[in-house]
Amino acid sequence: MEERFIIDLWVNNRFGVLNRITGLYSKRGYNIETIHAGPTDVPGVTKIEIVSTGDDYMRTQVISQLEKLYDIRKVDLRTEMTGD
Amino acid sequence: MRLKGATILIEELLRQGVDTVFGYPGGAVLDIYDELYKYSDRIDHVITAHEQGACHAADGYARASGKTGVVIATSGPGATNLVTGIANANLDSVPLVAITGNVSVNALGRDSFQEVDIVGITQPIVKHNFMVRHVQELEQTIKEAFLIANSGRKGPVLIDIPKNVQTDTCEYGIAVVPRMPDKPKLPYVKDKVLEAIRNSTKPFIYCGGGVIAASAEQEVLELSHRLDAPVGLSMMGRTALPDSYDYNLGMCGMHGEYAASKAQSECDLMLAIGVRFSDRATGDLNEYTKKCTVIHIDIDKAEFGKNVDPDFCLQGDVKAILQDLLKDLKGVRHPEWREEITEFKKTKTPDRPGEFCPKNIIEAVRRHMQDSTVVATDVGQHQMWTVQYYDFEQPRTLLTSGGLGTMGYGLGAAIGGCIGSGRKRTVLFTSEGSFGMNLNELCTVVSQDLPITIVVLDNNVLGMVRQWQGIFYEGRYSQTTLNRKTDFAALANAFGAKGYSVATLEELEKVLTETDTGDKGAYLIDCHINQDEKVLPMIPPGKSIKNIILKG
Numbered sequence: 001m002e003e004r005f006i007i008d009l010w011v012n013n014r015f016g017v018l019n020r021i022t023g024l025y026s027k028r029g030y031n032i033e034t035i036h037a038g039p040t041d042v043p044g045v046t047k048i049e050i051v052s053t054g055d056d057y058m059r060t061q062v063i064s065q066l067e068k069l070y071d072i073r074k075v076d077l078r079t080e081m082t083g084d
Numbered sequence: 085m086r087l088k089g090a091t092i093l094i095e096e097l098l099r100q101g102v103d104t105v106f107g108y109p110g111g112a113v114l115d116i117y118d119e120l121y122k123y124s125d126r127i128d129h130v131i132t133a134h135e136q137g138a139c140h141a142a143d144g145y146a147r148a149s150g151k152t153g154v155v156i157a158t159s160g161p162g163a164t165n166l167v168t169g170i171a172n173a174n175l176d177s178v179p180l181v182a183i184t185g186n187v188s189v190n191a192l193g194r195d196s197f198q199e200v201d202i203v204g205i206t207q208p209i210v211k212h213n214f215m216v217r218h219v220q221e222l223e224q225t226i227k228e229a230f231l232i233a234n235s236g237r238k239g240p241v242l243i244d245i246p247k248n249v250q251t252d253t254c255e256y257g258i259a260v261v262p263r264m265p266d267k268p269k270l271p272y273v274k275d276k277v278l279e280a281i282r283n284s285t286k287p288f289i290y291c292g293g294g295v296i297a298a299s300a301e302q303e304v305l306e307l308s309h310r311l312d313a314p315v316g317l318s319m320m321g322r323t324a325l326p327d328s329y330d331y332n333l334g335m336c337g338m339h340g341e342y343a344a345s346k347a348q349s350e351c352d353l354m355l356a357i358g359v360r361f362s363d364r365a366t367g368d369l370n371e372y373t374k375k376c377t378v379i380h381i382d383i384d385k386a387e388f389g390k391n392v393d394p395d396f397c398l399q400g401d402v403k404a405i406l407q408d409l410l411k412d413l414k415g416v417r418h419p420e421w422r423e424e425i426t427e428f429k430k431t432k433t434p435d436r437p438g439e440f441c442p443k444n445i446i447e448a449v450r451r452h453m454q455d456s457t458v459v460a461t462d463v464g465q466h467q468m469w470t471v472q473y474y475d476f477e478q479p480r481t482l483l484t485s486g487g488l489g490t491m492g493y494g495l496g497a498a499i500g501g502c503i504g505s506g507r508k509r510t511v512l513f514t515s516e517g518s519f520g521m522n523l524n525e526l527c528t529v530v531s532q533d534l535p536i537t538i539v540v541l542d543n544n545v546l547g548m549v550r551q552w553q554g555i556f557y558e559g560r561y562s563q564t565t566l567n568r569k570t571d572f573a574a575l576a577n578a579f580g581a582k583g584y585s586v587a588t589l590e591e592l593e594k595v596l597t598e599t600d601t602g603d604k605g606a607y608l609i610d611c612h613i614n615q616d617e618k619v620l621p622m623i624p625p626g627k628s629i630k631n632i633i634l635k636g
C-alpha cells in the first residue's frame with residue numbers, strides 16, 4: 001500500500017552528498033515530495049529530512065540503499081507524520 | 085615530508101600495494117605522468133589504445149588477481165571514455181580505483197577546455213567518488229578510496245584531481261588510517277537457519293560472485309559435501325567450484341544447464357550465497373522459489389528482498405558465516421535427492437562429434453590450456469557457450485561482463501587478466517560484433533608482448549540478438565547480419581600478432597598445436613561457424629523452467 005513517510009538522514013556535509021541521495025530516489029523512479037536540510041550541533045554533519053510516498057518495498061529499498069552511502073551516518077524512518 | 089600532489093598520489097599508490105596501473109596520458113594528468121616516469125622502476129604503467137580498454141584492463145586485472153585495479157585518465161574525453169568500464173565494474177562488484185585529472189580548481193565551472201563534471205557523470209555508477217579540492221585532502225582521500233573499493237561489497241571508486249592539486253605541495257605521511265563507518269546490520273539468526281537446513285531433504289546451494297569475492301570457495305565445497313547438496317552457479321559464480329566436482333551442476337538461469345535450473349526449482353531449501361538474483365538468473369519470480377525455503381547469505385543488506393524475498397537472511401562476510409555454520413552442521417545423506425539429480429543430469433544438449441560447432445571448438449581450445457589459464461569473453465552467444473562448455477577448474481579464471489553485458493569488454497579484460505596472472509597464456513573468446521568494438525587493443529597486446537590467444541567464434545552475425553529475433557520476432561533479422569569483409573587473420577598480422585583462419589576441427593587442431601608456445605606469442609584464430617548456431621537451453625525472459633527450450 002502506498003503511504004507517505006519521512007526519512008531523517010544525518011550526513012557528512014561533503015561535496016555532492018545531496019546529489020547522491022536524490023540520485024538514489026530518481027534511479028528507482030521514486031518521487032521526493034519535500035526535502036529539507038539544515039545544520040546540526042555536530043560540526044560537518046547536516047540533517048536532511050525527506051518526505052516521499054511509496055509502498056513497503058520502496059521504503060525498505062530506499063532505506064537500505066541510503067544506509068550504504070559512504071557519507072550517510074544514520075538513517076531513521078519516522079513513524080508518525082509530524083511537522084517537526 | 086613536503087611533496088607535490090602528483091608525488092603524493094604515486095607514493096600512496098605504492099603504499100596501497102599497487103605495482104601496475106593502466107591508463108592514457110593527457111594535459112590534465114601531465115604531472116601525474118611525470119611522476120610515473122620518475123617512479124617507473126617501482127610502478128608499471130600500461131598504455132592502451134583507448135581509455136575504455138584501460139578501464140576494462142584494470143577490471144580484468146582485479147578479477148584475475150583479487151587486487152584492486154587502477155586506471156588513470158585525463159580530464160574531459162579521457163574521463164568520459166572510462167564511463168562504460170566503471171559501470172561494468174560497478175555491476176559486477178569489482179574493486180577498481182579510477183583516477184582522473186581535471187582543470188584547476190579556479191577554472192572549474194567555466195566550461196574550460198576539456199572540463200567535464202566526471203564526479204556528477206559517474207555518481208550513479210560508482211560505489212563512491214571524490215573531487216579533491218585541496219592538496220591537503222589528497223593523501224586521506226586515496227586511502228579512503230582504496231578502503232571503500234575493497235571492503236564490504238567491492239566496487240569502483242573515482243578520484244577526480246584538478247591540475248593545481250597535482251602541483252601544489254603539502255606534508256605527506258600524516259593522514260590517519262580510515263575505517264569504514266559502522267552501518268546497522270541485521271540480527272544474526274543462526275539457530276533458525278540451522279533448523280531450516282536440518283529439516284531439508286532436498287537442499288540446493290546457489291552460489292554467486294560473492295563467493296569468489298570473499299574467497300569462500302572451500303567453505304562452499306565443504307558445505308556441499310556436508311549437506312549432500314548439489315550446487316548451481318550464477319554466471320558471476322562460475323569458477324567458484326571446479327567443474328570436475330560431480331555435484332557442481334553448472335550455471336542456473338536463462339542459458340544455464342537443465343540440471344542446475346531443474347534442481348533449483350525442485351529443491352526444498354535454497355542456500356543462496358553471494359548472489360543478487362538478477363532477472364537473467366531467476367526468470368519468473370512467482371515460479372522461482374515456489375517449492376523452497378530460501379536462505380540468503382550476503383554482505384550487502386540491500387540485496388535481501390530486492391528481487392527475491394528470503395525466509396531467512398544472514399548478513400556479513402560470506403566466508404566467516406559459512407565457517408560458523410559449518411561448526412554446527414553434521415554430515416547427512418540424501419540418496420533419493422541424489423537419484424533425482426542424476427535423472428536431471430541426463431537431459432543435455434546432444435553432442436555433435438566431428439562438427440565445427442562452438443562446443444567442439446571451445447573444448448579443443450581447452451585441451452591446449454592449463455587449469456590456471458585465465459579466460460576472458462566478450463558478450464553474446466560466444467560468451468554463453470564459453471560459460472557452458474569451457475571446463476573451469478580454478479577460481480578467478482573467468483573474466484566476463486555479467487551485469488552490464490558490455491560488448492567490447494573482452495580484449496581489455498584479457499590484457500588486464502594476463503598481466504594480473506603473471507603474464508601467463510590467456511585466452512579470449514569473442515565474436516566479430518564484440519571484437520569490432522575494441523579490437524584497437526590488439527596493439528596493446530603486441531606492444532606489451534602478452535601471450536594472448538584470441539579465438540573469434542565468427543558467425544558473421546550479431547548472433548545473440550539474431551537468436552532473439554529468430555525466436556521472438558519471427559525471423560526478422562533487423563540489422564544483425566553484418567556482411568563485413570574484415571579479414572581478421574590479416575588484421576592480426578597487421579597489428580603484429582599472428583593470425584589464422586580455420587573452418588574445420590582438423591585445421592583448428594593444427595593451429596592450436598602450432599600456437600601452443602607456452603607464455604610467448606600473441607595469436608588470433610578466426611573460426612568460421614554457422615550463423616544459425618543457437619545458445620541452448622534457453623528459458624525465455626520472465627518465464628520458468630516449465631518453458632525451457634532444449635532443442636533448436
Ligand SMILES: Cc1ncc(C[n+]2csc(CCOP(=O)(O)OP(=O)(O)O)c2C)c(N)n1
Binds near residue numbers: 467491546
Ligand atoms: C555495447 C553493447 N551494445 C549492444 C549490446 C546488445 N547485444 C548483446 S549481444 C549482441 C550481439 C553480440 O554479437 P557478437 O559479439 O558477434 O557475438 P555472438 O552473439 O555472435 O556470439 C548485442 C548487439 C551489448 N550487449 N553491448
